[in-house]
Amino acid sequence: MSIASAHLEHLPRSVQFTLALALAALLLFPQVGTDFYTQMVTRMMILAIFAMSLDLLQGVTGLVSLGHAAYFGLAGYVLAFAMPPSEPVSLWWTLPLAVLGSAVGALVIGFFVVRTHGIYFIMVTMAFAQMVFYLVFDNKALGGSDGLYINFKPTLELGSWVLLDLDKKASLYYLTLGAMLLVYAFLRRLLWSPFGRALSGIRVNEHRMRALGYSTFGYKLSAFTLAGALAGLAGYLWGVQTGYVNPELMGFHMSAHAIMMVILGGMGNFAGAIVGAFSFELVLHVFKDLPRIGQVELGKHWQLWMGLFIVLVVLWAPRGLLGLIAQATLRLGRSKAS
C-alpha cells in the first residue's frame, strides 16, 4: 500500500463517534482509576502528542523520520538543565524554552535532511538522531549514559495563585490531556489550512508542487521544525512526569516506536496517532505482564511478542486500527443497502 492511499483525512461518522466516547472516558478516568493507571494513561497521552507530531511528517507530508525521538529527548534535557537542584522553577518559561530548544534542533538538522528523499531521508534522520544520542551519551557534563534527574515538578502559578499543583497525579493528567487536545485541534486545523494542503501535495507529488511554484524545501523544513517543536512539548511533559531523562529517550527504539504508533492507529489524520499510541503502550504493557506458564516466563520474552506483533500488523493491517473500523462500518453499510 502506498503512502498516498493509506489515509482517512475526513474521519467517518463511526470513527468520530468512537473518539467522542473515548474522550468522555478520558475526562472521567482519574475519578475512577488508581494512581498507577492514572500515571499510565498520562504516559499514553504524552506519547500520543509525540506520535501526532511525527504524523505531521510521516502521514501528512510523506517524510518517514527514523530519528524523531531526538527532538523528544532534547526538550527533556532542556528541562533537566533549567531545573536547579534545590528549588522548583516555573512552567511559564521552562516549557517555551524546552520547545524552542527542540525546534532549533529540528531546524538545524532539518536543514540537512529535508534535501534528501525517500530512503535517504530515513537513513539520514536516523544517523543525525544517533549523533545527538552520542553527543549526550559520551559527555559526562550532559549526564552521560546515566542521564539526569529532575528533582522538582515545575510550578504553574498566576501571581501567587497556584493554577495546578503538578505533584498531584490527577493535575498532571489533566494538564497532559489539555495539551493533547490542543495539539490535536491545532494539527487538524493545520491539515485543512493552505499550509497543510501544500504539505499533502508534497506527499502526493512533490515535483508537481514545485512546478506549481511552491518552494517545497521551505514547506518541508517548516513541517520538520514544527514537528520537532511538538515532539519537544511531549518530551517536556515526559521529563515532568518521570523526573528523569536519559539518552534512551533519543534512541533508535523510541523513534521506531513512534513510527509504529502512527502506523498502528492509521496515519495522516492525527486521530490515528492518538489511538495508535494508546494501543501500542497497552500492547507493550500486556506483553510485559504475561504470566508464567510451566517453566516459561512469557512476560520475560516480551521482545519476541512485540516483534511478532509488529510483523503481523505490517502484514495484515497496514492501514491501522482506524482503517479497520472504517472498513468494517463500510462493509456493514453495504450489506444493509443490499
Next chain:
Amino acid sequence: MDFATFLIQLLNSLQYGLLLFMLAAGLTLIFGIMGVVNLAHGSFYMLGAYLAYALSLYFNSLTLAILGGAVLAALFGLLLEWLLFRHFYHRDHLDQVLLTFGLIYIFEELRSILWGDDVHGVAIPDFLGASIPLTENLSYPVYRLFMSGVCVALALGLYLLISRTRLGMKIRAGAFNRDMTEALGVNIKLIHAVVFAMGVALAAVAGMIAAPISSVYPNMGSQVLIMCFVVVVIGGIGSVRGALISALLVGLVDTFGKILLPSVAGMLVYMLMAAVLLWKPEGLFKS
C-alpha cells in the same frame, strides 16, 4: 605521533573500514537490487558473531566455524527471503522499516533464549595468534591483518562475481530493468534470493571474523547498523564501489578522530556525512 603508532592506527582504520564495507556491501546491494531498506542487517552481524562463538566451541576451530557459519547464514538468508522479504519488495519503505524493526526484536530475543545475555569471548586460532614487532615495545597482531585479508579477498570476489560472471550479469540486468530481464527468461526471483542470501552471509562473516577482537555481546548489531547506514549514505545507495570508498573514509575519520580529537570523536563521522549531504545529497557515487 611517531611513525610506528601512525602505522598501527592506519592499519586499524583500514581493518575497521574493510569490516564496515562487508556489512555495507550487503545492505547497499539489497537496496539497490530489491529496493528493500533492511534495519535487521545489524542483527545478521550479531548472528554471525554468536555463530562463531557457538560453532568454534563445537568444532574447536574458528576456521571450521567460519566456513560452517557462512553456509548456515546463507541458508538462513534464503529462508528469510522466502518467508518474508520476498513479499515486501514492492511495498512502501515505511512497511519495510517496520517489518525489519520487528525482526530486530525477534532476533534479539531469540539470541537471548539460545545463548543468554552474557558477554562471551572467542579465542584467536593458534596459527594467527602471533604479533609482528614494529619497534621495541610496539607490535601489530597478525589476526587483524588476517581480518583485513579476508575482507579484501571477499571484496575482490564480490567484484569479480558482479562484473565478470554470468550470474553477475543477470544481477546487474535485474537491477537495471526487472521486467525486461524476466521477459528474457531469467528467473529473477532466484536472483533476488541469491543476492539476499549473499548479503546475509557477508554480514554474518563480518560478525564472525570480528568476534575474537570485539567479543560477543547483546545488541552488538545496532551500533554497527547505524555506522553502515552512514557508509551507505555517503557512498550512494546501491553503489558497491561507493560503499568501499566511503567505508575506508569512515574508518579513517573514526580511528584518527578518536586519537586527535577525542572530545568530538563520536560525532565526527556524522559531521562527515552532513558535509557530504550538503555537497552531494545522493552520495558520492550514485548508481
